[in-house]
Amino acid sequence: MSLTDLQAHVLAYYTSGHGKELSITTRWYPHAELIMIIDDKIGVAVRKFGRKAARETRAAATEFVDTMIAQGGWSTQTNDFGGTMHQFQADKFPGLLAAFNASSPIVQAAAADETYWAEKFAELTA
Numbered sequence: 001m002s003l004t005d006l007q008a009h010v011l012a013y014y015t016s017g018h019g020k021e022l023s024i025t026t027r028w029y030p031h032a033e034l035i036m037i038i039d040d041k042i043g044v045a046v047r048k049f050g051r052k053a054a055r056e057t058r059a060a061a062t063e064f065v066d067t068m069i070a071q072g073g074w075s076t077q078t079n080d081f082g083g084t085m086h087q088f089q090a091d092k093f094p095g096l097l098a099a100f101n102a103s104s105p106i107v108q109a110a111a112a113d114e115t116y117w118a119e120k121f122a123e124l125t126a
Helices: 005-016 031-049 057-071 093-102 105-112 116-124
Strands: 028-030 074-078 084-088
Touching (some): 005 031, 005 057, 057 093
C-alpha cells in the first residue's frame, strides 16, 4: 500500500509519540479488528491537527498493522475455520517500532525540528 504524504505524516506522528506506549491485551484478534483498534488510537493522537488529518487514519493504521505483522510485532495463526488471527508481541514490539521510526525520514525530520509537526500538518491540511 502506498500512503499519501498526509497519511505518511499521520502514521509517523503516531509511531514517534503515542505508538511507543502501545499495549494491547495478548489475545488473538482478526486483522480487521486490529486495524480498527490502531485506527482509533491514531485518531486520538492526531485529532489536534483537525478533521482532514483525522480522515486519513484508516490508511495509516492499515499500513502500520500490516508492517508490524510482517515484521513479527503480532504473531499469526490460522484457525480451524480458515481465518487468520494475530496476537500482539509485547516483547518484540518496542524494538520493531524503534527500527520502523529509525528508517522513517519523516520521523527523523521531526526529531531535528521541534516545530515540524505543527508546520507540516498546517501545510498538508490547508
